[in-house]
Amino acid sequence: MKSILKVEEHSVHLWQACVPELLSQIPAFSVLLDENEIARAKRFHFDEHRQRYIVAHAVLRKILSLYTAISPEKMEFVLGPRGKPYLKENKWDLQFNVSHSHDRIVYALTHHVEVGVDIEKIEPHFDEGVAKRFFSAKEYAELMTLPEEKKISAFYRLWAGREAVIKALGEGLYAPLADFSLDLSQEAQTIKLMDDHYHLEYFFVDAGYQAAFATSQTVQKVIYQPPFIK
Numbered sequence: 001m002k003s004i005l006k007v008e009e010h011s012v013h014l015w016q017a018c019v020p021e022l023l024s025q026i027p028a029f030s031v032l033l034d035e036n037e038i039a040r041a042k043r044f045h046f047d048e049h050r051q052r053y054i055v056a057h058a059v060l061r062k063i064l065s066l067y068t069a070i071s072p073e074k075m076e077f078v079l080g081p082r083g084k085p086y087l088k089e090n091k092w093d094l095q096f097n098v099s100h101s102h103d104r105i106v107y108a109l110t111h112h113v114e115v116g117v118d119i120e121k122i123e124p125h126f127d128e129g130v131a132k133r134f135f136s137a138k139e140y141a142e143l144m145t146l147p148e149e150k151k152i153s154a155f156y157r158l159w160a161g162r163e164a165v166i167k168a169l170g171e172g173l174y175a176p177l178a179d180f181s182l183d184l185s186q187e188a189q190t191i192k193l194m195d196d197h198y199h200l201e202y203f204f205v206d207a208g209y210q211a212a213f214a215t216s217q218t219v220q221k222v223i224y225q226p227p228f229i230k
Contacts, residue, residue, distance in 0.1 A: 011221040015107040017228040029058030116167025119211040126155040168214040
């Protein structure tokens with residue numbers, strides 16, 4: 001079996017999956033997981049949370065197999081100091097990140113450099129206290145000046161963007177949350193953080209969600225893979 005796909009330098013591959021569309025495959029997905037994943041899946045109290053976990057991890061294995069030629073069930077991972085998973089055997093220098101919210105899952109892959117991705121379901125409300133605590137002073141001030149009908153979408157845009165950047169920092173790195181600010185008007189932007197520059201870009205998954213990815217490289221091409229269905 002040969003590797004099918006390859007992530008080139010300065011490019012990002014994005015995948016997505018919709019949990020309800022994959023529920024019928026839960027039995028087949030479950031056998032792909034390792035002992036630790038199975039044990040964690042069993043700890044979920046609610047079926048929907050357990051199902052989301054199984055789908056997210058099994059689909060990750062199947063996607064990575066397209067780039068590595070490793071069978072999904074034989075894939076091994078190691079965890080970084082902060083719990084971020086990496087491929088144990090990684091001669092392809094493949095980096096990846098996963099995020100899920102309710103029924104949607106997104107995956108981002110890069111070559112060599114760290115990548116972060118985040119998706120947030122847009123709720124009909126937001127917590128102003130959370131915004132004040134976790135956003136920069138500039139972001140919070142801008143958010144509060146927006147008309148009421150625009151505040152909710154702006155909140156989730158900032159939240160997803162910031163999460164993507166933070167996840168792109170990689171393991172062992174930490175930056176105070178106030179050290180960077182996002183531009184609400186830009187779909188793609190460069191964030192300077194800890195003497196490095198990060199490319200942040202928003203992308204569409206569903207009208208009810210906000211998604212973004214970030215990576216520590218200049219991005220020349222974004223490959224939107226078709227929604228995962230099997």
